[in-house]
C-alpha cells in the first residue's frame with residue numbers, strides 16, 4: 001500500500017522519474033497490438049505523395065477520438081495538425097511524422113500486403129504514423145505530465161510532390177504549421193535497417209545530406225559524322241563536361257566537406273554517322289551545408305559554360321523542384337535529448353553515428369527552429385527483415401513501434417520539463 005501511495009505521489013509530481021518512465025514503458029507495451037494494427041492498415045492502403053486522402057482522414061479521426069484540443073486537417077493537401085495541451089502552461093514542442101508511400105510494387109507475401117498495385121510503404125512512413133499516433137494516445141492520457149503543449153504534425157509528400165505540384169514540409173511551413181501556437185523545437189524519427197528493433201542512432205550537427213536533382217542540356221549542331229568540323233559535337237561536350245564536373249569534387253571543394261555529384265543518366269545523339277545536336281545529363285547533388293550547396297551550384301555553371309564553350313556550344317542547367325536542404329540536428333538540443341533516449345532504450349542501444357548521404361525534408365523545419373531527427377532500428381536478420389528502405393522487400397520488426405512510442409513520449413515530456 002505504501003509503495004502504491006509513493007508511486008502515485010511520484011507520478012503526480014512533474015518531471016522525469018523512474019515511475020514516469022515505468023508508466024510510459026507499460027503503456028507503450030500494452031499498446032503494441034494497436035500499433036501493429038495501425039501500421040498494417042496504413043501498409044495495406046499506401047497512398048503516394050500528395051494523394052494521402054484516406055491516410056489523412058484516419059489520422060484526423062484518431063486524433064479527434066483522443067480528445068485533442070484542436071485537430072486541423074487538409075493542410076498542404078492531406079496534412080493534419082493536432083494540438084494537445086498539458087495541464088500546466090509552457091512552451092510548444094512538435095513531433096513530425098510523414099505519411100506518403102512510394103511507387104514501388106510490393107513483392108513480399110505477407111498478410112498485410114499492399115492492396116494498391118504499384119504502391120508500397122517502402123520507406124517506413126506507415127511505422128512513423130503508427131508511432132506518432134501511439135505517442136499521441138499515450139500523452140493524451142498523461143496531460144498532468146505535459147508542461148506546455150505538444151503539436152503533432154502529420155506531413156504529406158515527404159518523398160517529393162509530383163511534378164508541377166507543391167507539397168511536403170515547405171508547403172506545411174508556408175501554411176503556418178510552426179505558428180499558432182508557435183513551435184519552439186521539433187522532433188522526429190526515421191526507421192532504419194542500420195539497427196535492430198530496440199535501438200536508436202543519431203548524429204549531432206549535419207546528419208543527412210541536401211539533395212538536388214538537376215538536368216543539363218548540352219546544345220551543339222548536327223553535321224555529317226565524316227565532317228565534324230562543320231558541326232558542334234554535343235557528345236564531345238558531354239565527355240568534357242562529365243570530367244570537368246568531377247573536378248569540382250576533387251579540386252575545388254574543401255576535402256573536409258562531404259559532397260557527391262552524380263550523373264546517373266546520359267542520353268543524346270541520333271545515329272552512328274551524325275554529330276549529336278543535343279545531349280541530356282541527369283544527376284543528383286548532395287552536400288552537408290547550405291554554403292557548399294550554393295558554391296557547387298555556382299561552380300557547375302562555370303564548368304558547363306567552359307566545357308560547352310570550348311567546342312562552340314551552349315548549355316542549360318535546370319534544378320528540378322526545390323530540393324532538400326541538409327538535415328542539421330541542433331547540437332544543444334541533441335545533447336539534452338540523447339540522455340532521454342539512453343534512459344528509455346538503454347545506453348548500449350543508443351549509438352552516435354556518421355552522417356548519411358540520404359536526404360529528408362525534415363530539414364525545412366530546422367531552417368526555422370531547432371530540431372532533432374534520429375534513426376529508429378527496425379532490422380531483425382533472424383526473421384529475414386533486412387530489406388533496405390526504398391526496396392520492394394522492405395519490412396520492419398514491429399517491436400520497434402513500441403520502442404518508438406516510449407522514446408518519442410519521453411523526448412517530448414523531458415524537453416518541456418527542461419524548459420522550466
Ligand SMILES: [Zn+2]
Nearest residue numbers: 123159389390
Ligand atoms: Zn524515402
Ligand SMILES: [Zn+2]
Nearest residue numbers: 123124125190
Ligand atoms: Zn522516408
